[in-house]
């Protein structure tokens with residue numbers, strides 16, 4: 001998360017995330033799945049601006065950069081301006097929990113594609129908690145923000161962590177930061193259609209007698225301070241159900257397979273996939289190749305600081 005404080009506004013750049021590893025350890029009584037996942041925040045950002053609002057009123061205006069690229073959108077791909085948006089839910093939650101009477105006027109410049117497994121909505125929600133905590137001078141501490149973030153969604157707490165790489169467990173809300181000072185470059189591509197997280201989880205079936213995979217081999221490779229050789233440890237248990245639900249995910253995987261990259265995988269519950277590149281230059285080059293092959297929502301990114 002990157003902050004810029006102006007005289008009468010606060011601007012936050014909210015990063016996307018990639019899951020380089022995601023294993024499902026079982027289904028819980030509350031219907032959620034127990035996860036072990038490694039998440040990395042990357043330099044594809046939405047921009048969220050906070051300005052003074054009318055007392056008690058939460059106002060959100062969204063500009064969606066991908067609107068013209070994807071005209072036939074389903075409801076899960078449309079960015080709402082109202083209570084359905086996690087940003088508005090986060091602001092309301094803060095009002096309810098702290099009793100603050102101030103309002104706010106927020107503008108969202110959306111660049112992270114929705115229904116893509118990149119957690120754009122969760123990142124925006126985390127930025128709303130952190131941003132309004134500053135903007136409304138609420139003085140909430142880390143623990144309190146984490147509690148509110150976990151109420152909003154499983155991926156929201158990750159974006160509160162100070163480290164751009166973390167292993168996330170539980171529903172995804174228990175965060176263990178990973179120390180890493182190197183750089184990493186990726187190309188992200190999002191097919192024309194998205195996927196619903198709930199639907200992908202519903203279609204997940206554990207392979208019979210398969211022991212769960214562990215994130216440890218990936219972590220051990222990362223300890224060398226580079227992403228080189230990590231591609232062999234990329235794994236996402238949700239990739240099979242996502243490919244069955246959306247044929248474009250498989251097609252995109254086939255396309256990435258043909259590129260001279262070090263590994264590729266679907267992120268989260270999809271439908272976006274990413275490839276690990278050796279440099280920013282290579283990421284840009286592959287992004288251009290994918291665009292020329294008919295995938296306009298393609299981004300070259302690095303680890304977000």
Ligand code: C5P
Pocket residue numbers: 031032033034035152153154155170171172197198199201
């Ligand atoms: O927590 P979040 O609102 O992002 O989750 C969306 C949906 O994804 C949940 O309603 C649930 O169906 C599924 N999910 C799950 N296990 C998780 C995270 C999400 O089953 N650990």
